[in-house]
Amino acid sequence: MMNLMHWRLLVAVADNGSITAAAERVGMTQSAASQAMAAMEATLGAQLFARESRRTLPTALGLQVIEQARVMLNALQTIRRTVDESKPMLRGTIRLASFPMVLAAFLPPLLRRFNQLYPGIEVTALEVSDDEVNTLLDADLIDLGVVLNPGPERKATVLGRDNWVAVLPMDHVFSRRPAEASVALEALLEQPFVLATGGCTVNARSLAAEAGLALQDVRVEVREWSSAFSLVREGVGVTLVPEMTLPAQRQGLRVMPLTCPVHREFALVASRTRAPSAAATALLKMLAD
Structure with missing residues (x-):
């Protein structure tokens, strides 16, 4: 032998x-x-x-x-x-913060794959609002954070993109338009409105402000997207949501694109003041690959 x-x-x-x-x-x-x-x-x-x-x-x-x-x-x-x-x-910890939708729906399969590649690295995920992500990053309390629409000055690993879409009750006047029709943002914001935030500061109100517009008639404000869809079904008002939040079952809802599309991008970024750890670098590399 x-x-x-x-x-x-x-x-x-x-x-x-x-x-x-x-x-x-x-x-x-x-x-x-x-x-x-x-x-x-x-x-x-x-x-x-x-x-x-x-x-x-x-x-x-x-x-x-x-x-x-x-x-x-x-x-x-x-x-x-x-x-x-x-x-x-091969060993280490990563503290990661994200707003709810990405943390619940988008990150789990990526983190499961990372755990298969690096079983000795422990990832602790925190659910916070998008503005709290930046606060935690600036305070060096987390290694990585998911941010919305990162500026070109930030080195970001893009996780995904989607468009904002209008969601209306089926008996709304806009819902009678042809299947391929769109709705103007200004016209949508003038309707009785269900404001959904998803725990983010980027929502219909902030999008309206960026466009030089304002919500005219907010009937109710909710955090959960699912609550907004229920209220829209009941005819309380219309809403504006990211496409990835749409429910699988859309009975009673009419989903319409905006005439001038508005998109959002969510990405993973590291602290501005220190280089990412070896463990965090491994995660960023996996996502980039």
Whole structure:
């Protein structure tokens, strides 16, 4: 049975031309090295070296075997170097904060995949509002945070994009328009309105302000998107939501695109003041790949 020591001894004999010198190099006695070489040749069923009075030289077959042994030993060194370089990422913790929808619907499969790749890294996920994400990042209380519409000055790993869409009761006057019709943001904001925030500061009110408009008649404000859809079904008003929040069952609802599309982008960013840890870098790399 040959092991790694046999292959190291084989290469050492070829490099030194002597079993005695090779034995010293690999940390064996001369007799043990001679026995190991004899056992290797017996196992392979071939002579690898020719013994002369002062030299031990490889046979033609021995030269080929030695070449492959060098390849194997170099590959082993590469493996060890790869493991050593990766050790900082094999263990650690990541503190990550996100607003509810992304944390509940988007991140779980990504974090499960990360756990498969790096089982020694523990990810602690916090559910907060989008403005609280930035506060935690600025205070260096978290490693990574999910932010909405990051500016070009921030190095961000984009997780996804979607459009804002209008959701109306089926008996609303706008719902009578053809299937391919859209609705203008200004016209939508003039309707009796159900304001849904999803725990984010970016919502219909902030979008209206960015467009130089305002909500004219807010009947109720809710945090959960599902609550907004229920209220729209009951005819309380219309609403404006990100497309990814739409329910699978849309009975009683008419979903319409905006005439001038408005999109949102959510991305993972690190602290502005310090470089991400090895563990956080591993997560960002996985997402980028």
